[in-house]
Amino acid sequence: MAMSCDHPDLLPLDEALARLWAALPAPASSEVRADRDDPAADLAAMDGVALRSEDGRAPRRLLGTLYAGDDPAAFTVTPGTAVRIMTGAALPAGADAILPVEQLHETEGQIHPQAIPEAGDHVRRRGGQACAGDLLLPADQPLNVARTALRAWVGRPLPPPRRIRVAVASTGDELVTDPLPHQIRDSNGPMLAALAHALGADVERRPALPDDPETLAAALRNPGGVRILMTSGGVSMGEHDHLPAVLKDLGATILFHKIRLKPGKPMLAAQLGDLLVLGLPGNPVSAYLNALLFLPVALAKLEGRALPDPWRRARLAAPVKHKGDRPLLHPCSLEDGQLHPLPGKGSADLVTLARADAFAWIEAPGQEAGARVRYLTVM
Amino acid sequence: MAMSCDHPDLLPLDEALARLWAALPAPASSEVRADRDDPAADLAAMDGVALRSEDGRAPRRLLGTLYAGDDPAAFTVTPGTAVRIMTGAALPAGADAILPVEQLHETEGQIHPQAIPEAGDHVRRRGGQACAGDLLLPADQPLNVARTALRAWVGRPLPPPRRIRVAVASTGDELVTDPLPHQIRDSNGPMLAALAHALGADVERRPALPDDPETLAAALRNPGGVRILMTSGGVSMGEHDHLPAVLKDLGATILFHKIRLKPGKPMLAAQLGDLLVLGLPGNPVSAYLNALLFLPVALAKLEGRALPDPWRRARLAAPVKHKGDRPLLHPCSLEDGQLHPLPGKGSADLVTLARADAFAWIEAPGQEAGARVRYLTVM
Structure with a gap:
């Protein structure tokens, strides 16, 4: 029997998101330790000359040049000498400071300091960042781009990411x-398909499924190697809304079905073996918003990233009324940093969806103009 | 001659981003018009029965059921009859209202209204959204997921997006x-590579290039079909920083070189034929932040999307001092919605980068605790 009135016992959105997050596995990630001192040698932090600070402003004869990556053993800096050096190059023996190129004059192979160098000037000291064995990042931290780099830095690169x-x-x-x-x-x-693609997934678009339990079951039993199946429609209480029953018959774990959100009440998530099924409502606005809320969370967990936070905050330029006990996501345009509510025609209104910049979160009985509310940016 | 002091004439970040945006082509996008009335017929907006409202609470004999997609010509509703109907199905001739399933009793093929239906109740009227020929979206609007759907809706689907x-x-x-x-x-x-991948690009990682103008020129002359080449290093003023000169020799258009940002001053962008070169600084934090700022803008323009706005705003939990006339991006952790400045060690500090959640925008001479500043979220 279809029930169209609102129910206070529907699952709040945040709980539905938390259940999805908890249900999915994240790839393990090991701790990151420095494999050697970082820097592994005293390095020039600027372009200039490497010299002995104790010789002050005395002119120095240039012995040569060290570029980043050059072996500094080629030179030894003694009183009266210096070595031209580029950022990132290791200091030669004898040198304890870098005099930046802006602070010296150069004539015929000699440099004339225009400032008095001090020991350690513009030098990144060996081990200044970390010593060999230091813990740089604990185990099981969410993966991100910077952490990918850190692993490569210590010689434990990750395999290239996959979609x-x-x-x-x-x-x-x-x-x-x-x-x-x-x-x-x-x-x-x-x-x-466009949303999943934009979120970085490798997308396979399949033909629309008929309202037939057998065909639906066959499609679910043979996911064809995909990790996530997103469907739209078939999750409400109509006589042709077969997805929940078919999933149960197949022994799927229903993570949730029906959430406290407008539009989006019939939203369903289930696990069937290794397949995550996101059963989105059939109305376009509802399907769009629920995919925008749930798919990024699923992808982030499976990819080992942190829980994404899609919410931003801004003021409403005009009031939005809202009856009913489900929070409403209301389409808005964003102008001058303010949310301007659009006169939407509900969850079938693809035209307003296509014109919206954002969806504002409105609790009953609504929000006044000037109220600061959270919102989702459309993609 | 290397110059390490700050210059007020360096290009502000927003201008650099605007130049990049302006230089790149966006795919043309045509206007979107309704190809037919929307809805194309009177449709049920709820599950229930389709009936004649003028017959009030009189019981009706059920003639059959209409599911979404069924041809309604199978039935004609006359006085004393009704048709069971599912959301999205077209109304049969004679019916002018839907009585929701919650508002009726059913016994032996008859329904008994528990409410008095009014004409138009729970009906999405033909043309209620748009009439055939109506302009739904003007030409040359940025593409997004919802607009992809709208084009499919009117029978003008876009080809599947490519990376x-x-x-x-x-x-x-x-x-x-x-x-x-x-x-x-x-x-x-x-x-x-991880960043470009996460931003949706199809990434090709190439071996590191030596500090040699000939090799660099060869790599630039033969981009191998990629649209964007991101390099790191070789854009500063050191003797081995060959990229700017090599690009000029090849006849590239330098969009900008050197921006008012710390870290990131040597940032370069250039166009060489159809190749966009993003010449990032070599230091990891600097390369990371500039890629995070510039690559999403380039990808969005080339994909026809709107200019992305990566900035959010939050309060600083502690002060950040900043000397120098370039705005500083300072690493922070995000806790309880506040930015907690991290004691970073500068633009070579990959460890702090890996621990940061965000980078706060700090203008000289710094910001007090409690100041609301804009920030980038790390990826």
Whole structure:
């Protein structure tokens, strides 16, 4: 029996997101330790000359040049000598300071300091960042780009990242390529495929599934190697909304079904073996917003990244009324840093969705103009 | 001659970003018009029965069921009859309202309304969203996921999106796999490749380039079909910083070289035929931050998306001092919504970069605790 009234016992969005996050495995990540002193030698921090600070402003004869990567053993700095040196190069024996190129004159192979160098000037000291064996990052920290670099830095590079495979399939007998008036085209399929692509997934778009439990079950039993299947439609309480029952029949673990969000109440997430099923509502705005909320969380967990926070905050330029006990995501344009509510026509309104910059989070009974609310940016 | 002091005439970051944005082409995008009325027929907005409102609470005999996509010509609703109908299905002739399933009782093929239906109740009227020919979206609007869906909806789907090809190459003779104390490993290559991958590009990591103008020129002349080449190093004023001169020799258009940002002063962007070169500084923090600022802008423009805004705002939990006339991006952790400045060791400090959640924008002479500043979230 369909129930269209709101229920206070529907799962709040944050709990649904937390369940999804908790259910998915993250790749293990080991601690990161310095494999050697960092820097491994005293290095020039600027372009200039490497010299003995104790000889003050005395002119020095240039012995040669050290570039980053050069072996400094080629030179030894003694009283009256110096070595031209580039940022990142190791200091030659005898030198204890860098005099930057701006602080010296040079004539015929001699440099004339215009400032008095002090020991350690513009030198990155060996071990100044870390000593060999130091813990640089504990185990099981979320992965990010900088941490990828740190692992490469200590000689333990990660394999090149791969994209999570995501399949997208709409459901519904009404979806056809050349629709009669009582039929429609599938816009959710291209939409969800574009979203998954933009979020970095390797996307496979599948033909729309008919409203038939057998076909649906077959598609779920044979996911074709994808990690996530996003469907739209078939999760509500209509007579053709077969997905929840089919998933249960197949022995899937339902992570949640029905959440406290408008639009998006029938949202479903389930695990069937290694397959995560995100069962999105069929209405375009609802499918879009729920995919925007749930897919980034699933991808981040599976890729070992931190839980994404999609929310920003801004003021409403005009009031938004809201009846009902589910929080509302209301379409807005963003102008001058303010959220301007758009006169949307509900969860089937693809035109307003296409014009929106953001969706503002509105709790009942609504928000006044000037209220600071959180919002999602559209992608 | 190297200049390490700050210059007020360095290009501000926002101008550099604007130049990059302006220099790159965006794919053309046509206007979107409704190809037919939307909805193309009167549709049920809820599960229930389709009936004649003027017959009020009188019981009706059920003629059958209409699912979404069914041809409604199968039924005609006459006085005393009704048709069970699912959300999205077209109304049969004669019916002018939907009575939701919650507002009726059903016994032996008859329904008994528990409420008085009114004409138009729970009906999405033909053309209620748009009429055939209506302009739904003007030409040359930035592309996004929702607009992809809208185009599919009106029968003008876009081809599946493709990933921009980006090559990544570090430069520097000091980069080796098994470094001696005066050498280092290449961490920028994996870092920039991971960033480009995370931003949705199709990434090709190339071997580090030596500090040699000929090799550099050869690499630039033969980009191997990539649209963007990101290099790190070789853009400063050291004797081995060959990239700017090599680009000029090849006839490249230098979009900018040197910006008002710390770290990141030597940042360079150039166009060489169809190749965009992002010449990032060599220090890891500097390379990271400049890639995080510039690459998303380039990808967005080339993909036809809107200019991304990476900035969020939060309060500083502690003061940050800053000398010098370039704005500083200072590493912070994010806790309880506040920015906690980290004691970073400058632009070579990969460890602090790996621990940071965000980089706060600090203008000289610094910011007090409690100041609201803009920040970038690390990826």
